[in-house]
Amino acid sequence: MPKAIRLYVHYVDKVNRVIGRCAMYLIFVMMGILLYSSFMKTFLIPSLWTLEMAQFVMVAYYLIGGAYSMQEDGHVRMDLFYSQWTDKTKTLIDSITILFLITYLGFLLYGGIFSTQYALKYSEESYSAWAPAMAPIKILMVIGIFLMLLQAISCLFKDIAKLKGESIA
Template structure:
């Protein structure tokens, strides 16, 4: 494989590994928010922002950590036939299906950018009592989709190299 592809795979994997490992700790932040919410409901006045903030943290965890999960092959796979195939057949099927994923992520990224522009232009807020701005979560959404797209392309390059008998990992 060309050096530029090797560098691409190396740096995308490195960035997604770092971001994914940092994102893992968001579960503790969410637990802290929910614990604080429970404490406040029990011993003081309830806070309006806690449930929605916990949801935002969970969405961030899911979207930002998705590319790391893909890199580590941690996604759930429909394994009806897959486990019985040869490594070459698995790699060919992975190449085909990842092209569908890249197409899907491209459309998702386009829609996410449009949605983020809308939120910025019109000052979109959540329809809750807290009414936070939707801009930060939409920026996180676009970032997560973009990282996932970069990782999907990296995985495609790795599969193509595997078919050629090379390794990019």
């Protein structure tokens, strides 16, 4: 594989590994918010912001950590036939299906960018009683989708190299 592709795979994997390991800890932030919410509802006055904030943190956890999960091969796949195939067949099928993922993520990124622009331009707020600004979470969503797209391309390059009998990583 060309040096540019090797460098691309190296740096994308490295960035997503660092960001993904940081994103792992967002689950504890979400748990803290939900614990605070439970305490407030039980003993004091319920907070308006806790449920929606927990949802925002969960979105960030899921989307920012998605690329790292893909890198670590942690995504769920249908294992009806997959486990019985040879490594070469698995790699071939993975490289074909990842093209569909790249296409999907491209459309998702396109829509996410326009949705984020709208949220910034019109100061979009949530329709809840708390009414937080939507732009920060939409920006995080676009970043997460972009990182996932970069990682999907990296995985495609690794699959192509593996089909050729080479190793990138």
